[in-house]
Amino acid sequence: MLLPPLLHLAIAFAPAPALPPPVVAAAIVEAARLWAPYGVDVRPAPPGGPAPDAVTLTVVAARPTAADRLRAPGALAAIEFDAGGLPRPEIAVYAGDVRDFIAHARVLGASDAQWPRAMREQILGRAVGRVLAHEIGHYVLATRGHAAHGLMRAAQAPDDLVAPNRRGLGLSQADVARLSGRTNLGPAPEAGP
Numbered sequence: 166m167l168l169p170p171l172l173h174l175a176i177a178f179a180p181a182p183a184l185p186p187p188v189v190a191a192a193i194v195e196a197a198r199l200w201a202p203y204g205v206d207v208r209p210a211p212p213g214g215p216a217p218d219a220v221t222l223t224v225v226a227a228r229p230t231a232a233d234r235l236r237a238p239g240a241l242a243a244i245e246f247d248a249g250g251l252p253r254p255e256i257a258v259y260a261g262d263v264r265d266f267i268a269h270a271r272v273l274g275a276s277d278a279q280w281p282r283a284m285r286e287q288i289l290g291r292a293v294g295r296v297l298a299h300e301i302g303h304y305v306l307a308t309r310g311h312a313a314h315g316l317m318r319a320a321q322a323p324d325d326l327v328a329p330n331r332r333g334l335g336l337s338q339a340d341v342a343r344l345s346g347r348t349n350l351g352p353a354p355e356a357g358p
């Protein structure tokens with residue numbers, strides 16, 4: 166089921182440290198595909214200023230600090246919450262860690278050393294996009310919580326980040342309900358008499 170967009174998000178990758186433009190472009194396309202079925206429109210921020218009709222999320226291709234590693238071992242990205250418990254519109258993606266994490270995954274029977282450069286950028290973009298989509302989930306659902314399965318699971322397997330299909334990367338029923346409550350538009354899926 167495809168809902169009309171309820172929420173518009175403009176993704177602005179910070180210029181430094183830079184990721185190759187094809188990786189950034191592929192990441193935003195991937196995050197957009199994962200969120201479109203839930204009425205969340207994800208697109209690149211326009212150059213030179215915030216989009217007037219969208220919430221801008223800034224994405225930094227950061228390296229985790231030692232404190233970040235202690236707080237969330239193995240995390241591939243992070244989003245900060247303010248003192249009131251609301252997420253800030255800033256996401257750190259640990260792109261180098263994502264690259265290492267997927268290094269031994271196989272796509273179409275080949276591992277990364279065998280991938281041509283354009284394919285490597287496409288696959289890294291896909292993986293970064295899936296990691297980004299998870300953090301977008303923390304933002305739009307306004308929760309640090311995780312689901313047992315799907316996009317909001319606490320940890321993904323390398324193959325789930327690189328697989329050509331998006332099976333197993335959906336939202337749980339509870340998260341769908343939470344999302345429609347948050348945006349205050351449309352009935353919750355389980356609404357009844």
Ligand SMILES: [Zn+2]
Pocket residue numbers: 299303309311318319
């Ligand atoms: Zn998470």
